[in-house]
Amino acid sequence: MELCRHSKINGGRLEENILAIVDASEARDTQDADDDRIAFLEAVRATAxxxxxxxxxxxxMLQAAFKILSTGKSLELIMTSYQLLHELEKYFPRVYLSKVDESKSDSKDMTDLVVVKEAWSPFILNAEIASSERKAVTDVAGGLVDSSGFYLLIQDIAVVVDEKNFQTCDTKSLGKMLLFQYLVNILECDFLPRNRMYEETMDWILLRESLLNILLASRKLNCKSLLKDCLTIMCKLYQVCALFSDDLIYEENSVEKSARKCDTAVSTALPEVGKNTSIAIQKLITIIMELDKSKNKAEMQGCTTRADGVRTPVVEIILDELTYNTDILHPFLQVFDEPKSKLEVVVQYFWKYISKPSVRTRRSNGSADDTTFSGALKCFSNISSTKSIIRKIGIEEIQLLLVHGFEATLSLPSKQCSDESNSAGNQECRDSSLTEICKNLISAFRSLRSTEQHMEILSNAKEALFVAATILSMKS
Structure with a gap:
């Protein structure tokens, strides 16, 4: 409470008092020093x-809190600094949308993008950096993070999520996963309001200056390698966290096995931190997909330049990985649950192997030739095309894609998928109704069974067919 009274009197003196707490522990690595660091974090939280x-x-203050997250050696320090930084991002956003003064605008729905340029950021991505600041750029060892440091962090996590390494995970590894979650949150909070404003104004500069675009445009970053590592992390974490949780149940009374692994606190926190890291990977992939869509629009309008960089769209990288490494197809579809993005991956996977539709004229208004999920389902309408798809993709993979495409469709807002929907935000929902998709799904599986009489229908496929039949019976 003393600190709060000081904040009203002298902000500069308050900063000195709070920083003095952590400065005193800078060179020490003792329990007392850790207690001082916790006191510092609590003081920042109290005033802010x-x-x-x-x-x-x-x-x-923010740099000191970030350094504790990056270099902290105790679980309490890492978790406390992570939670504090996460909360501060909500209370003091760097980029946000605000309502425009109605007296200055004809529309009540008009919003304005606010960018607090002087706000602190854990990233240092600008090409021209002062020499004093450049020294602070490290491989996330307490300094600000550049593009290569971000990539190194992902590579470190890719090593951690290997099953054997995950079971012997320590506080440092857990800290890296929390650090990654925080950095992705910063990228997302910076990108989403910019992208929303871009959709209203089509001003590409708003996205060109986003942290995400600058990060991906860096020559120090290999986007393909980064995204491949992200897919590996996301899929392995999905599998290893479940196994690790089961192991804890059987080994909770085994002192010898617990001693070989991490301490009890880390063991308890690890599955949840791993799960949230997988979610953070998904968020990163999703916002990159959104950036790719917006960038494609900007390119069609001639708004981009060479400075924006040239890279392979994330969906193409994902499709290549899923094609040449079929072992990750199932875990990817299981864990990647953002419906709009998931549906896009499923649709493009199908159309990568389905014969391209004929060129449509302006007068053509049918949906049969559209490269949508409904269009893919209709390609199973005859034995000949079904056989062709099975040869190219595989019967089990087809079932997985059909099931998860259907689940993604159901997860979209119901109003968008009604027969009367004219939503401009979703191509799939404009072109076909949920009723039509249910009919085509059932028809597709009938065609698969007719083509492959000995086909074993997967359990989740049976559930999807039951749901589709139920929906049709309710609408009939």
Whole structure:
């Protein structure tokens, strides 16, 4: 409470007092020093979040909190700094949308993008960096993170998620996963309001200046390798977290096995941190997909330049990985559950192997030739095309794609998928109704069974067919 009173009197003195707590422990690695660091984090939280008269934390405060997250050696320090930084991002956003003054605008729905340029950021991505700042750029060892540092972090996590390594995971490895989650949150919070404003204004500069675009455009970053590592992490975490949770049940009374693994606190936190890291990977892939769509629109309008960089769209990289490494197809479809993005991957996977539709004229208004999920389902309407698809994809893979495409469709807002829907935001929902998709799904499986009489229908495929039949019976 003393700190809160000081904030009203002298902000500069308050900063000195709070930073003095952590400065005193800078060179020490003892329990007392860790207690001082916890006290520092609590002091920042008290003045910036708890206090009624919130004080915006200074760059030095945020940098100190970030350093604790990056280099902390105790689980309490890492978790406390992560939670604090996450909360501060909500209370003091760097980029956000605000309502425009109605007196200055004819529309009540008009919004304005606010970018706090002087706000602190854990990233340092600009091409021209002062020499003093450049020294701070490290491989996330407490300094600011550049593109190569971000990639190194992902590579480190890719090593951690190997089953054997995950079972012997320590506090440092757990800290790297939390650090990655925080950095992805920063990228997402910076990108989403910019992208929403871009959709309204079509001003590409808004996205060109986003942290995500600058990061991916860096010459220090190999986007293909980064995304391949991301897929590996996401799929392995899905599998290894379930196995690790089961192991804990059987080994909770085994002192010898527990000693060989991480301590009890880390063991308890690890499955949840691993799960959230997988979710963070999914968020990163999703916002890159959204950036690719917006960039494609900007390119068609001639708004992009060489400075924006040239890279392979993320969906193409995902399709290549799923094609040449079929072992990750099932875990990918299981864990990647953002419906709109998931449906796009499923649709493009099908159309990669289905014969391309004929060129349509302006007067053509049928949906049969559209490269949508409904269009893919209709390609199973005869034995000849079904045999061709089975040869190219495989019977089990086809079932997985059909099931997860259907699940993604059901997960979309129901209003968008009604027969009367004219939503401009979703191509799939414009072209066909849910009723039509249910009919085509059942027809596709009938065609598969007719073509492959000895085909074993997967359990989740049976569930999808039951749901489709139920929906049709309710609408009849």
């Amino acid at each position: 979040i708890v206090s009624e008269s919130r004080t915006t934390p200074t760059h030095k």
